[in-house]
Amino acid sequence: MRTEPTPSEGDVNHSPLRSQWQSQHLDPGTRDLLARDSAAFLHQSVSTPCLSAIAKAQGIWIEDTGGRRYMDFHGNNVHHVGYAHPHVIAAIKAQLDTLTFAPRRFASERAVELAEKLSARFHSLTGHAGKVLFTTGGSDAVEVAIKLARIATGRFKTLSFWDSFHGAGFGASSVGGESLFRSGHAVGPLLPGSEHVAPFGCYRCPYGHAVDDGGQPRIDQCQLACARMVRYVLEREGDVAAVIAEPARAVPFIPPPGYWQAVRAACHAHGTLLIFDEIPTGLGKTGRFFAAEHDGAAPDIVVLGKALGGGVLPMAACIARAELDVAGAFALGHYTHEKNPVTSAAALATLEVIEREQLVENAAQVGAYALERLQDMKQRHALIGDVRGRGLLLGLDLVSDRQAKTPAAAAAERVLYAALARGLSFKTTMGNVLTLTPPLITTRKQMGQALDILDECLAEVGRED
Numbered sequence: 001m002r003t004e005p006t007p008s009e010g011d012v013n014h015s016p017l018r019s020q021w022q023s024q025h026l027d028p029g030t031r032d033l034l035a036r037d038s039a040a041f042l043h044q045s046v047s048t049p050c051l052s053a054i055a056k057a058q059g060i061w062i063e064d065t066g067g068r069r070y071m072d073f074h075g076n077n078v079h080h081v082g083y084a085h086p087h088v089i090a091a092i093k094a095q096l097d098t099l100t101f102a103p104r105r106f107a108s109e110r111a112v113e114l115a116e117k118l119s120a121r122f123h124s125l126t127g128h129a130g131k132v133l134f135t136t137g138g139s140d141a142v143e144v145a146i147k148l149a150r151i152a153t154g155r156f157k158t159l160s161f162w163d164s165f166h167g168a169g170f171g172a173s174s175v176g177g178e179s180l181f182r183s184g185h186a187v188g189p190l191l192p193g194s195e196h197v198a199p200f201g202c203y204r205c206p207y208g209h210a211v212d213d214g215g216q217p218r219i220d221q222c223q224l225a226c227a228r229m230v231r232y233v234l235e236r237e238g239d240v241a242a243v244i245a246e247p248a249r250a251v252p253f254i255p256p257p258g259y260w261q262a263v264r265a266a267c268h269a270h271g272t273l274l275i276f277d278e279i280p281t282g283l284g285k286t287g288r289f290f291a292a293e294h295d296g297a298a299p300d301i302v303v304l305g306k307a308l309g310g311g312v313l314p315m316a317a318c319i320a321r322a323e324l325d326v327a328g329a330f331a332l333g334h335y336t337h338e339k340n341p342v343t344s345a346a347a348l349a350t351l352e353v354i355e356r357e358q359l360v361e362n363a364a365q366v367g368a369y370a371l372e373r374l375q376d377m378k379q380r381h382a383l384i385g386d387v388r389g390r391g392l393l394l395g396l397d398l399v400s401d402r403q404a405k406t407p408a409a410a411a412a413e414r415v416l417y418a419a420l421a422r423g424l425s426f427k428t429t430m431g432n433v434l435t436l437t438p439p440l441i442t443t444r445k446q447m448g449q450a451l452d453i454l455d456e457c458l459a460e461v462g463r464e465d
Helices: 016-025 028-040 086-096 109-126 138-153 170-175 179-185 225-237 259-269 341-356 359-380 409-421 444-464
Strands: 054-058 061-064 069-072 130-135 157-161 194-197 240-245 273-277 301-304 316-321 384-390 393-401 427-429 433-436
Touching: 016 409, 069 444, 086 341, 109 130, 109 301, 109 316, 109 341, 130 138, 138 170, 138 240, 138 273, 138 301, 138 316, 157 225, 170 179, 194 225, 225 240, 225 259, 240 259, 259 273, 341 359, 359 384, 359 393, 359 444, 393 409, 409 427, 409 433, 409 444
Parallel strands: 157 194, 157 240, 240 273, 273 301
Antiparallel strands: 054 061, 061 069, 130 316, 301 316, 384 393, 393 433, 427 433
16 A cells, blocks of 8 residues: 655645645746656656746756746755856866766776765764765765665664655665654565664753753653663664764754764764764854764764755765775776766856855854844744744744644645745745755845845734734
C-alpha cells in the first residue's frame, strides 16, 4: 500500500490557498507556461506542479514572468552570494574560454585549487588536514560520506535523526528522517542499518522536557537527554559506522549548549565517525563559515553543497580527515563531472565573494538584528510561539495555543501567501514554521523591509483568527 505524507510534511501542491493565489496573481502567459511545465515533468511534492514561473533572478530578488518581484528569503539555500553575482558570472565565462571539461583521469587546476581551499577551511574547523571529493549535488556527496564511513570503520550502520533531510538519493533518504522523502520507497526496504533517534528540538522536546520563559532549554533538568540517547544507542548497537546530522537543523532548530560536544565524545568513545551535513548551513549561513563552529565539536567528515556553486551551477563536496583516505581501491564518487573546471571556477569565485565582501560577518550582524525584531513581533502576535535561529537561518513557530504549543499550519499557509502577494518569498517547514533563509548579501535595510511585510501579514492573519 502506498503511504501518503501528511500536508504538514511539505508544501502542498494543490491547496485551495495556492489555487486562489494563482488565480489572483498570475497572468495568462504564466498560467500557460505552468501548464506546459506540468505536462512535461513528472509530478512530485514541493516541485511540480509549480507555483509560478521565473523570468529573472538578480541579487536578493526574483522576478516572475508577469513582472512581479519578490525578495527571495527561500532560494533553496543556493543564493548565499545573491543571484547572478558579477564575480561568479565573470569567473564562469572566463573558464569557458579556457577549459570546459576535464575527464576524471586528468587533473584540473581549478578543481585542485578548490580542494585545497576547502581543506584549509576544514583544518580551521577540526584541527585536522582534510581531503576532498566533489559531486554535482549534495545528495551524492552524502552518499560518498556514507560509503567512506563504512569502508573506514568496517561497519555498515548509521545513526541519524527523525525529521532531518540529507538528500533525495536512496542512501541519503535512508539516513534522512522526513517521511515525504521516505514513504515513496515503501515498495521495498531502505538502506539496511539506518537507525534513527529523536533530534534536539527544545521548544517541543521529544523527551518531554520544558524550556524556561525565554524559550531556552533547562539543561540542569534535562541533562541533555537528547544527546544521552545518542550515546545509549551507540553503546547498545556497538557497531555504528557514523552519526550523520545537521549541526543546526534547517527547520530551524538550534542545538542546546553542549549537545554536539556530548555527541562528539560519545562517537569517539565508540569508534563512530561524526558526519556533519552543512549543505544548507555551511559557507556562512549561520554567521560562521561552518555552523559547527558555534558548538565546539569537530566532525570527521563535512558535506557542503547548494551555495557552493554560487547559485549558478550544481556543485557539492565531501571533506574528510586525511587519515580517512583509505578507500583508494574503491570508487567512492566516480562522477563524470567530479573535477569539472567550470563548476570549480564557480565555487572558487563564490568563496572569494564570501571573503571579500565579508558576508559571514554580515550574516551574523543582520541576523542578530532580525532576531531582535522577530522577538519583538512575538510580544505583539499571539500566533508566534517561538522564535529561533542563528545568522540568516531564522524561524517563527506559529501556534494556535501558546500554552499547548499547538502547531498553526493553516495560519502559516495564509501568512505565506499573504507575504507572496506583498513581494516576499520564504518557505514553511513542518507545516507551521515560517523559515527565512535570505542571501548573505541581504542588508539591514532590506531585512527591515522584509520583516515589515511579515509583521503586516501576521497582523492580518491574526485578525482573521
